[in-house]
Amino acid sequence: MNFLRYILFPIVPIYYLVTWLRNKLYDFGIKKSKSYGLPVICVGNLSVGGTGKTPMIEYLINLLKNDYLVATLSRGYKRKTVGFQLANEGSTVESIGDEPFQFYNKFKNKVYVAVDTDRNNGIKQLRSMTNPPEIILLDDAFQHRKVKAGFNILLTTYNNPYYKDIVLPTGNLREPRSGAKRAHIIMVTKCPKDLHESEKKTILQQINPEINQQVFFSSISYSNNVVSANTTRSIEELGEFTLVTGIANASPLVGFLNGKGLKFEHLHFKDHHEFSKQDILELNKRALIVTTEKDFMRLKQYRSLKNKLFYLPISMDVNDEIKINKLIQDFLKSRN
Structure with a gap:
């Protein structure tokens, strides 16, 4: 406290x-x-x-x-849009939020992903679709x-x-x-x-x-493999890397990586962190970056990070x- x-x-x-x-x-x-x-x-x-x-x-x-036929409905925390939004090919983290964007990227051909701060209106909009959930x-x-x-x-x-x-x-x-x-x-x-x-x-x-x-x-x-936009690799193959997290509690992830004896620097940001231009300039200095899937959704838009950015999948x-x-x-x- x-x-x-x-x-x-x-x-x-x-x-x-x-x-x-x-x-x-x-x-x-x-x-x-x-x-x-x-x-x-x-x-x-x-x-x-x-x-x-x-x-x-x-x-x-x-x-x-x-x-x-399943739909997810979130408020879309920290998005730049208002009202009801149904995720589509043009959606971004800014338009629907990082976690809904993660759902869409992973399940886009199988579920609807929607956001609305007014959940009743969101449900109304989903039910009015031609093929409702x-x-x-x-x-x-x-x-x-x-x-x-x-x-x-x-x-x-x-x-x-x-x-x-x-x-x-x-x-x-x-x-x-x-x-x-x-x-x-x-x-x-x-x-x-x-x-x-x-x-x-x-x-x-x-x-x-x-x-x-x-x-x-x-x-x-935690997976033993990390995933980038183009490939999947064993995390042990990476050598030294920078861990970047913008989640509420990164301790379990840090503990997992330490338990594997991996060498890394940890850059910890607050939950749902919006990466600034200065943040990206700092990340560009790192050779390899491992992050969470949620943070990957925010960072993958930067071309300068494309070949060095990986996320570690998790499951419950x-x-x-x-x-x-x-x-x-x-x-x-x-x-x-």
Whole structure:
């Protein structure tokens, strides 16, 4: 906790009360939530910062894309456009945001990727298409209660779980911990690969899920290969390189690379960093650059970096994949 957050502690009860009251107004139907006839799955968190929403959305896309026409709907954080935008061949990070741009680049022939700060309008626009989606995945919309999703997946990290945190501005929670009760699935993300069953049991006791909730544990797997615009190479073949990250928490990635005994310099920027001309001039001085897939979406537009820029793919491994897949499929069958 930095000093500024510490001195802002007197504001915590006010923030708590405002967000708690807002949720109660929705719970009691005073403020209205809109439901939809098609399945809407929301992925979100209680905390600010990275909890693994992008890998979770990609997990769901891979699970569903062969059986359903899927759309993702995000707000498009830090984009330069307004209103509803449907990703197409002319889309850029500036027009739809880095994470939606990543979804589009990876799945563009299989899913719709849309952005709109007004999720209800975004859903309306998607449903008005000639060939509308059968499922909509709401990215980072747990607090967007104007839409009542049929299925809520709440993410919380192993190292910074919501049940040990408090609300902003001193803590990192966007709303009180009681908001977790709206979730159907609670996913503890970024767990160690060797997480012991006894520790899982302790975490379950701390979460104390409702009778209708299921708790799962997941970890991040890093590829042994890095990918550029033109080729794929083993990361061990690179030699020394510069690691460039603009994500909320780069520690797991740094730990993975250190664990492989690789030599690298780490340039760490804030989450969703917009690279300036000066940043690019500095990066041009580096011989080889490894970055995250999200940052690659921002950097690949610079031709001077084309032959030296690689990203390290990641994926989400869920401890009980069969069970979580069945829960999601059962939800979809109940809605169809």
